[in-house]
Each structure stands twice: as C-alpha cells, then as structure tokens.
Amino acid sequence: MTLHHFVLILHLLAATIWVGGHLLLAICYLPTALKKKDPQIILNFEKKYEKLGMSSLALLIITGIxxxxxxxxxxxxxxxxxxxxxxxxxxxxxxLFCTFFCAVCAQFFIIPNLKPNNINKMAVIILTVTSIGVTMLILGSTLRYGGI
Incomplete structure (x- = not known):
C-alpha cells in the first residue's frame, strides 16, 4: 500500500463519519425535532456527535489538501x-468555506437563540451542510476519472 492510498483510506473513513453523521441527523433526528418542535433533540445529537464530527472534518481537510x-x-x-x-x-x-460559514451562523446566531418557534432556521443549516457534504463526496468520486 502506498502512502497516498493510506491517506485516501483515512479521507474516506473521515468522510463516512462526517457525511454519515449529517445524513443521520437530517433523516432520523431532524424530522422528529420538527414534528415535535423540540430543538433539544437536535442539540442532544450535536452534543454527542460534535467531537467525532469535528475531528473527522479536521482529518478531511488535512488529508484532502x-x-x-x-x-x-x-x-x-x-x-x-x-x-x-x-x-x-x-x-x-x-x-468547505460554505460549511464553515454555516457553522459560524449556527454557533453564534442560531443555537444560542434556538427555541421551538425558530427551529426551522436550524433545519435549513442542517440540510445545507448535509447537502454540501454529499456534494463533496460526489465530487471526490470523480477524481478517479480525472475530475470534472
């Protein structure tokens, strides 16, 4: 195994955690939170996922570069x-810059004021970051054929 192949495997594992975690949040937790208008469902998931998710994102940035x-x-x-x-x-x-912008908006403007009546703002951020993650995954898969 070459060093590049090892780095690719690390990148793919980190992408699995990052994108998979956001898909889990968007598909399983977000609908329930919206239906019940309970932001605590989202906050509880974020609290459990944050260390692993952010570590994966850091690894994605390092291995991607x-x-x-x-x-x-x-x-x-x-x-x-x-x-x-x-x-x-x-x-x-x-x-990646768009993801960072979403994270800043969520951390400084949405989460501190998250209440049942404005949970839709958090939903937009979650769906945006999830869509960005899936798009990045698809783009990465094109590199096998020389990119786009």
Missing part, C-alpha cells in the same frame, strides 16, 4: 479551474 498536492494541485493553482483535478479541489474548497 495532502491528496491535492499529490495530484499536483497546490495552493498556487487553487481556484484556477484549468484541469479536472483543479476544478474538483477548488469547488470542494469553496464548499
């Missing part, structure tokens, strides 16, 4: 969109 460099997509070529690999890496970086 590592593999980008392995493919010759260095910081100097990010956002050039000139090759299939550069397009995928650049779009994934943009989506």
């Amino acid at each position: 590592w593999m980008a460099y392995d493919f010759g997509v260095t910081a100097e070529t990010w956002f050039h969109f000139s090759s299939g690999f550069e397009k995928v890496v650049s779009i994934k970086l943009i989506l």
Whole structure:
C-alpha cells in the first residue's frame, strides 16, 4: 500500500463519519425535532456527535489538501479551474468555506437563540451542510476519472 492510498483510506473513513453523521441527523433526528418542535433533540445529537464530527472534518481537510498536492494541485493553482483535478479541489474548497460559514451562523446566531418557534432556521443549516457534504463526496468520486 502506498502512502497516498493510506491517506485516501483515512479521507474516506473521515468522510463516512462526517457525511454519515449529517445524513443521520437530517433523516432520523431532524424530522422528529420538527414534528415535535423540540430543538433539544437536535442539540442532544450535536452534543454527542460534535467531537467525532469535528475531528473527522479536521482529518478531511488535512488529508484532502495532502491528496491535492499529490495530484499536483497546490495552493498556487487553487481556484484556477484549468484541469479536472483543479476544478474538483477548488469547488470542494469553496464548499468547505460554505460549511464553515454555516457553522459560524449556527454557533453564534442560531443555537444560542434556538427555541421551538425558530427551529426551522436550524433545519435549513442542517440540510445545507448535509447537502454540501454529499456534494463533496460526489465530487471526490470523480477524481478517479480525472475530475470534472
């Protein structure tokens, strides 16, 4: 096994935890929370998942950048969109920034004021981050064929 292959396996395991956790939240916990108008259901899940989820996200960032460099997509070529690999890496970086923006909004504006009457705001964040995660997973799968 090459070092690149090992890094890819770590990346895939971290993606499984990150995307899988958000799919679990969006599909299993969020509908119940919305139906009952109970934000505590979401907060309890977040409390249990946060350490594992954030560790996975950090590992995704590290291994993603590592593999980008392995493919010759260095910081100097990010956002050039000139090759299939550069397009995928650049779009994934943009989506990472969007995820970060959602996290900041949730942590500083939505969660501190989360109540039954505004649970829909949190639902939008959850569905957005989940959709971004699935999109990043799909984009990553295109690298096997040279990107998009």
